[in-house]
Amino acid sequence: xxxxxxxxxxxxxxxxxxxxxxxxxxxxxxxxxxxxxxxxxxxxxxxxxxxxxxxxxxxxxxxxxxxxxxxxxxxxxxxxxxxxxxxxxxxxxx
Numbered sequence: 001x002x003x004x005x006x007x008x009x010x011x012x013x014x015x016x017x018x019x020x021x022x023x024x025x026x027x028x029x030x031x032x033x034x035x036x037x038x039x040x041x042x043x044x045x046x047x048x049x050x051x052x053x054x055x056x057x058x059x060x061x062x063x064x065x066x067x068x069x070x071x072x073x074x075x076x077x078x079x080x081x082x083x084x085x086x087x088x089x090x091x092x093x094x
Contacts, residue, residue: 003077010079022061022070022083033061036072044079 001008012020023034024041031052033039036059041052053060061074063085070081 001077001079022068
């Protein structure tokens with residue numbers, strides 16, 4: 001978590017990691033950020049990275065080299081999470 005006046009780093013327990021898993025899915029042709037209230041995201045391939053971004057700029061997920069980074073803005077506070085990628089099917093993104 002980072003804000004204008006504070007930065008906090010916290011390592012999640014295994015249980016917290018499961019509870020806060022990043023979940024992206026495709027339903028009826030739309031990519032949805034299921035773990036963030038089914039927000040619709042746009043997919044962009046950027047070099048070796050896959051980026052899934054909300055159109056209003058409130059957050060994105062970047063995936064590459066077996067690692068996922070979730071970056072979320074809530075008001076003037078930013079949250080960044082890192083985790084391992086368990087499953088991704090790039091062929092289903094197009």
